Amino acid sequence: MKNIKTQVGIIGAGPAGLTLAIWLKKNGIDSVILERKSREYIENRTRAGLLEQNTVDIFKSLGVADRLIEKGLEHHGVFLSFNGKRVRVPFDELTGGRKITVYGQQEVIKDLVADWISSGGKIYFEAQAERIEDFETNNPKIKFIHEEEEGMIDCDFVIGCDGFHGIGRKTLPKESYTEYSHCYPFSWLGILAHVAPSSEELIYAYHENGFALSSLRSENISRLYLQVDNNDSLENWSDERIWEELAIRLGTEGWELKTGPIFEKSITPMRGFMIDNLQFGRLFLAGDSAHIVPPTGGKGLNLAVADVKHLVDGLLDFYKNNSMETLNGYTETALKRIWRAQDFSNFMTALFHKQEEHGSFQYSMQAAKFDYIAISKAYATTIAENYVGLPFEVFE
Numbered sequence: 001m002k003n004i005k006t007q008v009g010i011i012g013a014g015p016a017g018l019t020l021a022i023w024l025k026k027n028g029i030d031s032v033i034l035e036r037k038s039r040e041y042i043e044n045r046t047r048a049g050l051l052e053q054n055t056v057d058i059f060k061s062l063g064v065a066d067r068l069i070e071k072g073l074e075h076h077g078v079f080l081s082f083n084g085k086r087v088r089v090p091f092d093e094l095t096g097g098r099k100i101t102v103y104g105q106q107e108v109i110k111d112l113v114a115d116w117i118s119s120g121g122k123i124y125f126e127a128q129a130e131r132i133e134d135f136e137t138n139n140p141k142i143k144f145i146h147e148e149e150e151g152m153i154d155c156d157f158v159i160g161c162d163g164f165h166g167i168g169r170k171t172l173p174k175e176s177y178t179e180y181s182h183c184y185p186f187s188w189l190g191i192l193a194h195v196a197p198s199s200e201e202l203i204y205a206y207h208e209n210g211f212a213l214s215s216l217r218s219e220n221i222s223r224l225y226l227q228v229d230n231n232d233s234l235e236n237w238s239d240e241r242i243w244e245e246l247a248i249r250l251g252t253e254g255w256e257l258k259t260g261p262i263f264e265k266s267i268t269p270m271r272g273f274m275i276d277n278l279q280f281g282r283l284f285l286a287g288d289s290a291h292i293v294p295p296t297g298g299k300g301l302n303l304a305v306a307d308v309k310h311l312v313d314g315l316l317d318f319y320k321n322n323s324m325e326t327l328n329g330y331t332e333t334a335l336k337r338i339w340r341a342q343d344f345s346n347f348m349t350a351l352f353h354k355q356e357e358h359g360s361f362q363y364s365m366q367a368a369k370f371d372y373i374a375i376s377k378a379y380a381t382t383i384a385e386n387y388v389g390l391p392f393e394v395f396e
């Protein structure tokens, strides 16, 4: 049996687990990561790709942003469209120069894994955490299986960065939290295509046929999404139908959608989920293990990294000052941003998705909100500051 001793045992090598491990190491704190999938798998898993200014600043300060600086695409505004009418929300003017960067999550993962491994960090791939034990004591343990052998991590803290389906959240005593869950009655069909983006900035569009989003990955790769029914399937969506529908939903006068070969297609349901407690004793949760937001605000990865920032603050306080005070305040601090992100993601989802028919009360409320963006700097600022991400200070 492998028996590993470390300070912090981390389950999951997503953005949360890897960022946490690297940040701790920079501060002389030792950790070990368990990841149930292979390195190849996690480096190629297609996910969203929108990084807030906070997230980019953190990656820069950790020295893991060389490729991100070279290949990431900085955006200073976003287009919002309603029935073919498009308005631009300028971040520079409304947020004092804050911006977002478009860079695929799997590229982030490649950068973080490479940094962790090259700095001598320990990570076990294809290692499944099975149980977390003794987390109400000062010496919690993670039991895991690796290469058909049982292993144990013996540590000071266990951090569940193991995503929505992980064991971290399931291990928290049920009575220690309230669960909130909201399922949306639609899904996103996402594609990647070999074609230059039709718009340099993202376009979020409401159309009576449903929502569409135009995003990108590089000068010659576009990333686009369509709202589809929850019970729809990819068989119903030929490449031709996808491009036709995108052109209709994103269309506006004088603009043309460029099309090209689609090399990836998938359908993802939309969900809001969270629990209101991220700690029990020496077990903490960060990222998707504790919360899921619908992707309309691009917040998932950024929330995971923000959780990690607060956890690192707490762990540094513990290892430097032998104090649990900051760690014990982790839930309260992190929840403020998480609820903010739930609200903003829900707002963007409700505004741009087709729900009820034209002429309904609900539809008219959506139209009224959209019209307000174009005439009110205050309203546009609300959207801009949430979209680029509020600075850490406002929640602390």
Ligand code: APR
Residues within 6 Å of the ligand: 011, 012, 013, 014, 015, 016, 017, 034, 035, 036, 037, 042, 047, 048, 105, 127, 128, 129, 130, 161, 162, 163, 164, 165, 166, 167, 286, 287, 288, 289, 299, 300, 301, 302, 304
């Ligand atoms: N043992 C080991 N690893 C596990 C286990 C387990 N029992 N359960 C889950 N994992 C791993 C998963 O294989 C995954 O690689 O935990 C990792 C969790 O990573 P993410 O799902 O990427 O979660 P997180 O780091 O919180 O990042 C959140 O990812 O899902 C997107 O949109 C989301 O952008 C957001 C970001």
Ligand code: PHB
Residues within 6 Å of the ligand: 047, 048, 049, 050, 202, 215, 216, 223, 295, 296, 297, 298, 299
């Ligand atoms: C993406 O590029 O994948 C993306 C961008 C913005 C979102 C969601 C996904 O809101």
